Amino acid sequence: MTAQGKDLELGKDLIGLEDLTREQILGILDTAEPFKEISERSIKKVPVLRGQTIVNLFFEPSTRTRISFEFAEKRLSADTVNISSTGSSVQKGETLVDTARNLEAMRIHMVVVRHGSSGAARFLADRIPSNVINAGDGQHAHPTQALLDLLTIRDRFGAIEGRRVCIVGDIRHSRVARSNIWGLLKCGAEVAVCGPRTLIPAGIEDLGVRSFGRVEEAIEWCDVLYVLRLQLERMEGGFVPSLREYNRVFGVTSERLELASDEMVVLHPGPMNRGVEIDSDVADGPRSVILPQVTNGVAVRMAVLYLLAGGRPELAESAKTGAG
């Protein structure tokens, strides 16, 4: 193995981008490049993970992330099983430890886990020998989402370093925001957050980001405006008075985007609340790279699966031609 290849080794699991180096992150993005093309073929399948068994273990409802992982797994020829179970382990009677032990007893290769509690992916990874990929844990991390966002930004601007990215919305409850902050900072971007003060968590500046009180300031400042979904239950928690009020003060509208630079782009992790955090003419407009994000999601997840299974980044191009 080359020295470069060794530096890129991810270890057993992918839990959060805070655990990775800049080189590892960029290495995953580089590995994703050749995999992009597979999805453009008529026969979208290569034998890279033939014989590997993967469990998609979703303790929280998810459509987009689960489907994206499943496509990535199937296009790499892995055998997959989906387990969905909502509610915490306390509510459903079986503890996460027991779930982990049962998975271990079935001798599976990888687990893709989504869970409502922060730290649950790490908890599982520490207790089973299989590779664990975090598909979102509580409000902590969603590393593959951030990786696909980084890839999308790099596709558009050629490089992430030096770009100004502002994440707008419910930073407090967002694992997407946290993973993006880690990933963007490690890749050399300038990062800001913006939202009502009720949704900005204490001590966020200690992570190395600045914050804007008004969305107009953020739009003027940034190259990339990352719009977060406003969870509807935040109204019940009293964090914002109403959806209408949120849209009035923080909604990303085409009028507000007139303040932006010509090259500025808009990202959103989906699913969108049109007319709340983002207006339809922005979501469907020329600045939106929301659908390219979704396409990149499959490629990035293929890259992560490939690397954790022991694949070497420099061989990703040849791996997809069928050598396995």
Add this chain to the structure above:
Amino acid sequence: MSRPLLLEGGHVVDPSTTRDGSADVLVVDGRIEAVESDLVGPDDADRLSVEGLVVAPGLIDVHVHLREPGGEHKETIRTGAQAAAAGGFTTVWAMPNTDPPLDDPAAVGFVRQEARRWARRGEGGARVSPVGAASKGLAGEQMTEIGGLVDAGAVAVTDDGRPISDPALMRRLLEYTQTFGIPVLQHAEDMRLTAGGVMNEGSVATELGLRGIPSASEAAVVARDVLLAELTGGHLHIQHLSTCESVDLVAAARARGARVTTELTPHHLVLTETAVRDYRTEAKMNPPLRTEIDRTALRTALIDGVIDMIATDHAPHHYEEKEREFDDAPFGVVGLETAFAICHQDLVVSGDMTLPALVDRMSCIPARTMGIDGGTLRPGSPADIVVLDPDARWTIDPERFLSKSRNTPFAGFEVTGRVKRTIVAGETRYEDSA
């Protein structure tokens, strides 16, 4: 009655009599008979050499959870009292948040009787004094029959585990308890500000994606309750202070003459919120570990006396309950068997506090301020004694705990200072085998 006991050749540390020097201690009929140099003692006395060791009044912990009745898989009155004795404690106050809670005289009497029953069978530990519930069912609404609870043996009232949220109820409690001369113990927390938080609010919680509990959740209730103590003249004891703001509020209220006492846990003395990193559930407790600024302020307040005493908030949980997602794991850590060593290491070995001052904060002051018969080696007092080896170095190993539970954040800590023997009413209840 057992035979007289003579502890020979030790170094007696008793801040209640300002004694700090070599002396023998004679115990007769479960009481201190004499503390003097070169005591001869009666012919039939058991003689025990404690040369090179410190003899001090037994430690007192006014805040423990013994879980019985209802949580016997975590701890029982027997194992809790034995764990207390292993930690050098001769008296502990058992909190009423059991199942059922200690909100009627029968339940309060049960705890006291159970501890005495095990002691009679030779399996006793520290004395166990029940604390009664302040409100029926710990619901925070209707005051319990406090006179009845006191007659059954209650030494204080509290809704600990939960705060007494209603300010009018707190006022009435601070007034009504004056008839009985007992304190109201408050777990100071505004549950609406806590709002489901699981650790200190701040950059570590933000990084981990865990919901935070702001300092103001504690300090706001401390501010309110010191005013009510001042208004009523009642004795308010604020449990487990965790924030620097609370320290300032207490100091100001005491300067105005309010009857407010306070306690600090060993874990808030030495740990901060960073101990939670990696989602360590053994560092999950309420109030949560706070920042270094808070820790330093609390430590200084203990040394200066704004915080009166150490109390452990010993909160045993079964390992399976802590082996969970951070959000789902229960709050609380055990503390009885590590408290002296942790405090001695942090305060005395560092030179910031003398050993007599630490004994004062772990024995004499709790006895004096909370009206407990103990905390002194004065002749005539109960022979509740701890023998300490201040130079013994050891590593904390939870597997060796006498407690039923192992949920400590101190596993593997290297400490100096060890409990060698614990004597209650003249009877050895714990002896170090190491």
